[in-house]
Every structure is written in structure tokens, then in C-alpha cells.
Amino acid sequence: MVISLEDFRAFYRSKFPYERIRPQQVKMMEKIFHSIKNRRNLIVEAPTGVGKTLSYLLPTIYFAERGKRTIILTETIDQQERILEELNALRPNLKISFIMGKNNFICKAKGSKADGLFCKLNRRCLHRPNRRKRCICGTEKEPVRIGEDIKYFCPFCICDYQKSKIECLEGDILVMNNSIFYHLKEEIDANRETEIIICDEAHKLEKSIRNSATIEINPEVALRRLRAMAYHFAPALVKKYLERLRGKYSNLDGDSLKSYERDFWSIVHNYLSRRVDIEGCKDTILYYGEMILETPEGKAVILGTLLDGYYQIRDIRDRILSFEENKELEREELRFKVDNEALMYLEYYYVSQKKLPDMSLTDFLDRVKNLEIIDDNFVIYRSGQSLLCVPVLVSSYLKRLYGDATVIHCSATIGNLKIHGLKTGVESFDPLVLDSPFPKDRRRIIALKDGVNMKYGGDWTIKRERANENIFKLLRSAEANTLVLFRSFEDLQSAYNYLLDRASELKRKIFCYHPDMDGREANLLKERFEKEGGVLLATGRFAEGVDIPGEALTMVIIDSLPFPVPTPILNREQRLVKERLLRKGVDPRTAHWQSFLMTSFHIMASTVIQMIGRLIRTEKDYGVVVIQDRRFYQWVGEEMRRRGYLKDDYVSMSLRSALEYIPRFLSRFRNY
Structure with a gap:
């Protein structure tokens, strides 16, 4: 078949579902065409409203009809479903496959x-x-x-999951999330090689792959499953004592959980002490299997096996808790082993009977085994009750997964394209930065000259009180539906309490995002705010992906710049970057600064542009973004502009000037 720009232009003009094609869409579609034809990787920053999904789907269909198999990656199921809807609306004569994670399906074997x-x-x-x-x-x-x-x-x-995998084997266009790509890409390519990989929401790719490769070892999860299994398999007499014990504890947390756990297994041990050889129970189960489980002696053998597992996993927990939090550990310190293969067999038997959705004990044992094969790319440290093994660099994983495919990354807010490419395994690429299709005069970014410097350290209470007062004055002056974004829940809670105390002066509803909210609850909160109006307090994590158009959101206040808290993985990444620069002959001071810019600064700047991007979602939107943290005015804003993160201009003014300016600016567009 003919592959030429003239042919592609005729194709997309005939397929385009709307009367008007934006200039940015033409530019993006034709750039993608040239990238695929010439086998050149491409990174595209296409602001909200450009129509980037349609702009990569039409080239995808064009080349798929000519035999080039494509994988489309995105982060969320909602976005995957929207991509499928748009694909189906274009009615291509192609095999389109969509695969989700296994836990989104029902297992027919266990129901x-x-x-x-x-x-x-x-x-x-x-x-x-x-x-x-x-x-x-x-x-x-x-x-x-x-x-x-x-x-x-x-x-x-x-089963539906296996059916999805089979459809993917011969699919022309495959839609999946980043985690599935990491775990199944090689399986899916068993029959056909993928020639094009398009990653939507590409700014999330590095974090997604890192999360997929991270090993978290939490003994409490395994110990909780052990107790549930022990109660399930216990004979009536033991159950009676265990139920009586549970009645003595109203809450199971902290010290009470430790006491309950100790007493629980003491009851089990006392029952077994004269009946079985606890050490030999696991071998008995492996030798006899279901034959022993169905006998009168089987319950004691099961309990003995579980008790042995408890002793070993308890020791691992105690070892983990002996480590200092957020301090990098050496692999030699992690000589963990659970010598009890019968536990997996018993949990499989238990889950089958109870029709449970997970095998948390076996998952824990599997993760402990994986500790033996991690390499020097992993940072290991304790976080709370868990041991985290986190890969520092994911670019090598992604390069292997890309193979020889042409890779195209798209996002509304990538920021620094070069750093993004280095971190996501696309070191050689053509860049494309598109202008927003919306008028720039409908939004203002304001940097407060006399905002509070929210850098960690100093007297947090004084800083917080001053920042809360600034936020209150901005809210009262603007009288606008406002999203206030915080670095941490501690900051958020302080501001929430302050605003509640002055709610009568504010005269607006206050909505607050809480750390224990799941996705559904967070979405309901957003819908209530959008419908009723007022002030919504949230963290940057909540704000990512929030889409509130029109009068429902006309002001965003960024309380503090979201520089990440130093963690072992961040420290290691900075050290690796600095060492690489020093080997290239860069002087130590410059190498230190560059390593900071490529790590902490990059994370902060990428998050800030996500926060700013919450405001203008359609061509009729308008509003003001106020950055309260004085560091933005002092140096961060200019550095973000210089390094390509911030594409728009911003104005600097005092709080007093902002309080006068913002109402005037909003009144120019407000629909009364």
C-alpha cells in the first residue's frame, strides 16, 4: 500500500469526525506520520484542548491498516475506555483489543x-x-x-482475562495501561511484533513503571492472613477460645494488636503442644496433601504448619522494624527466608473454599524470594511497617520493552522534554511543543512577592499561620470557586481548621479532601464542589486529572511548591546523576546543582504545571492561578521558564495588589 504524506492527508481529512481541524492537530498528526515513516521517536507536549487523542489515533489507524501493529498506553481505565470509544467511532476495519489487569476480572475457578x-x-x-x-x-x-x-x-x-490475552495476540491496535505493558508486553508479542508504541499521559509513565517494579514487603499483611486461616481451620474447641479472646479487645491497633497476636498464637500453641510435632507438620502436608487435610488429625497438622509460618514471619517483621526508617540498607542485611512451602498450598486451599479475591500470604512469600534477585539498581529501605525495594532508574526496563518499535510520548504537561526522555528510555527523539488553542488573555499566573517561603525548616507554625492568612484574604477578595492545593495533609489540615474558624467571614462552602478517601469518594467530592461551588482544599495528588470547567473553577491557589521530601531513592538518584556528570568533567558545584535540577526540581516543576493546568480546560474557561510560596517569585518561576517547564508568562505582585487585581480580572469574564 502507498505510504505518502499526500495519501495520509487525504486519509485524515476523510476520517476526521468534526468540521474543523485545528492547526495544532494538523501539525501533530503530520509529525507523527513522519516519525513513524522514518522510524524516529517523538515526544509531544500538547496542551489541554488541542485534541491530542484524535491526533494520534488517526495516524495509528492509518499505519495499522498498512500492517503496523500499535500499542496505546495510558494510566487509567477511564482513559482507556475513552480511547476505545473514539477508536470505535472512527470505525476502522481492524482488530482492536483492550486488556486490563487480572484483578478487574472474575475468576471462573473460584467465583x-x-x-x-x-x-x-x-x-x-x-x-x-x-x-x-x-x-x-x-x-x-x-x-x-x-x-x-x-x-x-x-x-x-x-475466562475473560485469558480471552483478552488471546485477542491481544493477533490484535492490530492494543489499548492497555502502563502496568500491563510492563508485565505482559513480551507475552503479547509472542505472535506479532509491535512496531509502534504510543504513550498517552506520558508524564505518568516513569512513576507507573517504578511502582510496577517495586517490591513491598509488609509482614503484617501476611500475619493477618495467617490468623484468618488459623481461625478457619481450627477445631470447635480452639475457635471457642479464640472468639472469647477477640471479645476482650475492642480495638486492634498498636500495642493491643501485639498483645492480641501473642495471646492468639499462645492458644494455638497450647492446643498443639501435646498433639503434633510442630516442626514436622509442614512436611506432612507436602507429603500427603489433601489426604491429610480431610482427616481428624488434619486440623492439628494445618495449625502446626501455620504456627511455624507465624514464628518465621514474625521474626522477619521484628527484623524490619529494627531498621531505621528512610535509611538505605545494604542487601547483606536482608537475609530473609521462610522455610515452609506448605503455606502456599494451604492458602490456595483456603482461598478456594472462601472464594477470596487475593492470596496475600503467598504474595508475601513470593516477594521475600524476589529479594534474592534484585540488582544494584534497587534502593532498599524501611517505610513504616514495610520494607521497600524500589528501582532508581526505569529507563533500562522501558528500553527493553520498547524493543525496535517507534515510540511516541504525548502529554498535556511534560515540562522538560529532554529530562523526560532520559528518564523514560527515549534518549533520541524529535520534540514537538504545541501552543494552546485557547486565548492566553483569559488566564493569569500571579507570583506573590510577599508570600511565605514554605521551604522545609524554620518555625513551621509561624509560616503556616501566615500562609493561612494569605489564603483567607485571597479567598475573601476573589469570591470565586477556588481549588487550594497543598504539599502535605498536615498543611491542608492546618488551613482547613483556620478557614473553619473564619467561615462566617468567608461565606463560602468549604470542601476538604482526606487522605483515606478512595477514588470513588474523591470523585464524589469533586462533583459536589462542581455543583455547589465554594472552596476545595486538596493535595497535588488529588488535583492531577481533575477536570472542572467553566464557572465551577476560576481560581487555583498553590500554597507551597511541592519539592519532594528527600528519600533514599531520591538521594540515590541524585548521587548517580552527580557521579555521571563528574565523570564527564563537570566541576563538583555545577554537578551538584545539575543533579538537583534533574531530580527534585524536575519532580516539583512537573507537579506545578499539572496544578496550573487544572484551570483552563475549555475555550470559555478563565481564571487566576496564585502561587503563594515566595520561592516561585524569588527564583523558581524564572528557572521553570528557562528550562522549558513553564510556557506561559507570569506576573509578580504584592498580596495587597493581588487582592485588588484579582476581582477586577475575574469580573471581565464572569457570567452574572
Whole structure:
């Protein structure tokens, strides 16, 4: 088939679903066309309103119809579903596949949410492809090629997750999230090589892959499952004592949980002490399997195995808690091992009976084993009750996953394209930065000259009181629906209490995001604010992806610049960058500054442009962004402009001037 710019132009003009194509869309579509044709990677920053999804879908369809298989990555299921809707609306004659994580499916074998470890242990599962040509339901199975292997599946009995994987094997366009890409890309490419990878919301890619590769070891999760299993398998006499014990504890947290746990396993130990050899119980289960579980002696053998597991996992917990928090550990300090394979077998048996959605004990044991194979790229440290093993650089993982494909990253707010490319494995690329299609005179970014310097350190209470007062004055003056964004929940809570005390003067509803809110609750909070108006207090994490158009949001206040708290992983990354620069002959002082800019500053600046981007979502939107932290006026704003993070101009003014200016500016556009 012909592949030329003239042919592509005729294609997208005939397929474009709207009357008018924006100049930015033409530029983006044609740049993507040239990148794919010439096998050049591309990083695109396309501000909100450009129509970037449609701008990469049309080139995707064009090349897919010419045999080039494409993977489209994004972060959320909502965004994946929107991409699918737009793809289907364009009606391409192609195989389009969509795959989600396994826990979004129902496991037909156990009748509850699917779990990867359960599937792995359930080797005789009848609901996935195997070598049998006839299903137990009597249906003649259909063949499927998986690499060099031929297997067979029943179209009626196959589980939905396996069905999605089969569809992906031969799909022309595959839509998935970043985590699935990390875990399944090589499996999905068993039959066809992916030639194009398009990553939407690319600013989230590094964090997603890092989270996917992180090993978190939390013994409390495993110990909680052990107690649940012990109660389930315990004979009636032991259950009676355990129930009586539970009645003595109204709350299970802190010291009370430790006491309860100790008394719980003492009851189990006392019951077993004259009945079985606790050390030998695990071997008995592995040798006899289900035969012993169904006998009268089976319950004691099970409890003995669980008690042995408790002793070993308790020791791991105590070892982890002995480490200092947020201090990098050496791998030699992590000689953890649980010598009890029967625990996995017992949990599989337990989960099958109870139809539970996860295998948290087996997952813990699996993670402990993975400690043996981590390399020097990982930073290991204690955080709370958990041990975290976090990869510092994810670029090597992504390079391996990209293979020889042409890679295209798109986002509304990438910031510094060069640093983004280095961190996400796209070191050689063509850049494309598009202008916003919306009038720039409808938004103002204001840097307060006399805001509070919110740098860590100093007297936090005094800083916080002054910042709260500034926020209150801005809110009272503007009388606008406002989103106030904070660096931490501690800052947020302080401001919330201050505003509640002065609510009668503010005369606006106050909505507050809480750390224990899940996604559904956070979305309901956003909808209430959008409907009723007022002031919404939140952290930057909540704000990412929030879409509140029109009069529902006309002011955003950034309380403090979100520089990350130093952690072992951040310190290691800065050290690696600095060492690399020193090897290139950069002087130590400059190397230190550059390493800061590429790590802490990059995280902060990328978050700030996300915060600013909450305001103008449609061409009719208008509003003001006020940055209260004085560091933005002093040096950060100019550095962000110089390094390509901030594309818009900003104005600096005193708080008094801002209190006069903001109402006048908003009144120019306000619909009364």
C-alpha cells in the first residue's frame, strides 16, 4: 500500500469526525506520520484542548491498516475506555483489543476476583488454553497459536482475562495501561511484533513503571492472613477460645494488636503442644496433601504448619522494624527466608473454599524470594511497617520493552522534554511543543512577592499561620470557586481548621479532601464542589486529572511548591546523576546543582504545571492561578521558564495588589 504524506492527508481529512481541524492537530498528526515513516521517536507536549487523542489515533489507524501493529498506553481505565470509544467511532476495519489487569476480572475457578498467584498455582484450571481439544462441556475447542506452541480453548468456558490475552495476540491496535505493558508486553508479542508504541499521559509513565517494579514487603499483611486461616481451620474447641479472646479487645491497633497476636498464637500453641510435632507438620502436608487435610488429625497438622509460618514471619517483621526508617540498607542485611512451602498450598486451599479475591500470604512469600534477585539498581529501605525495594532508574526496563518499535510520548504537561526522555528510555527523539488553542488573555499566573517561603525548616507554625492568612484574604477578595492545593495533609489540615474558624467571614462552602478517601469518594467530592461551588482544599495528588470547567473553577491557589521530601531513592538518584556528570568533567558545584535540577526540581516543576493546568480546560474557561510560596517569585518561576517547564508568562505582585487585581480580572469574564 502507498505510504505518502499526500495519501495520509487525504486519509485524515476523510476520517476526521468534526468540521474543523485545528492547526495544532494538523501539525501533530503530520509529525507523527513522519516519525513513524522514518522510524524516529517523538515526544509531544500538547496542551489541554488541542485534541491530542484524535491526533494520534488517526495516524495509528492509518499505519495499522498498512500492517503496523500499535500499542496505546495510558494510566487509567477511564482513559482507556475513552480511547476505545473514539477508536470505535472512527470505525476502522481492524482488530482492536483492550486488556486490563487480572484483578478487574472474575475468576471462573473460584467465583471471585481473579488473582495472578491463584491462577499460577491452579495448574489444572479448565478455563484457560491447554492441549485438550475437547472441553468438559462437550464443545470442540478452537486452536490458538502462542509463539511456536498450539493450544486450544473453549469459547464458552474460557475466562475473560485469558480471552483478552488471546485477542491481544493477533490484535492490530492494543489499548492497555502502563502496568500491563510492563508485565505482559513480551507475552503479547509472542505472535506479532509491535512496531509502534504510543504513550498517552506520558508524564505518568516513569512513576507507573517504578511502582510496577517495586517490591513491598509488609509482614503484617501476611500475619493477618495467617490468623484468618488459623481461625478457619481450627477445631470447635480452639475457635471457642479464640472468639472469647477477640471479645476482650475492642480495638486492634498498636500495642493491643501485639498483645492480641501473642495471646492468639499462645492458644494455638497450647492446643498443639501435646498433639503434633510442630516442626514436622509442614512436611506432612507436602507429603500427603489433601489426604491429610480431610482427616481428624488434619486440623492439628494445618495449625502446626501455620504456627511455624507465624514464628518465621514474625521474626522477619521484628527484623524490619529494627531498621531505621528512610535509611538505605545494604542487601547483606536482608537475609530473609521462610522455610515452609506448605503455606502456599494451604492458602490456595483456603482461598478456594472462601472464594477470596487475593492470596496475600503467598504474595508475601513470593516477594521475600524476589529479594534474592534484585540488582544494584534497587534502593532498599524501611517505610513504616514495610520494607521497600524500589528501582532508581526505569529507563533500562522501558528500553527493553520498547524493543525496535517507534515510540511516541504525548502529554498535556511534560515540562522538560529532554529530562523526560532520559528518564523514560527515549534518549533520541524529535520534540514537538504545541501552543494552546485557547486565548492566553483569559488566564493569569500571579507570583506573590510577599508570600511565605514554605521551604522545609524554620518555625513551621509561624509560616503556616501566615500562609493561612494569605489564603483567607485571597479567598475573601476573589469570591470565586477556588481549588487550594497543598504539599502535605498536615498543611491542608492546618488551613482547613483556620478557614473553619473564619467561615462566617468567608461565606463560602468549604470542601476538604482526606487522605483515606478512595477514588470513588474523591470523585464524589469533586462533583459536589462542581455543583455547589465554594472552596476545595486538596493535595497535588488529588488535583492531577481533575477536570472542572467553566464557572465551577476560576481560581487555583498553590500554597507551597511541592519539592519532594528527600528519600533514599531520591538521594540515590541524585548521587548517580552527580557521579555521571563528574565523570564527564563537570566541576563538583555545577554537578551538584545539575543533579538537583534533574531530580527534585524536575519532580516539583512537573507537579506545578499539572496544578496550573487544572484551570483552563475549555475555550470559555478563565481564571487566576496564585502561587503563594515566595520561592516561585524569588527564583523558581524564572528557572521553570528557562528550562522549558513553564510556557506561559507570569506576573509578580504584592498580596495587597493581588487582592485588588484579582476581582477586577475575574469580573471581565464572569457570567452574572
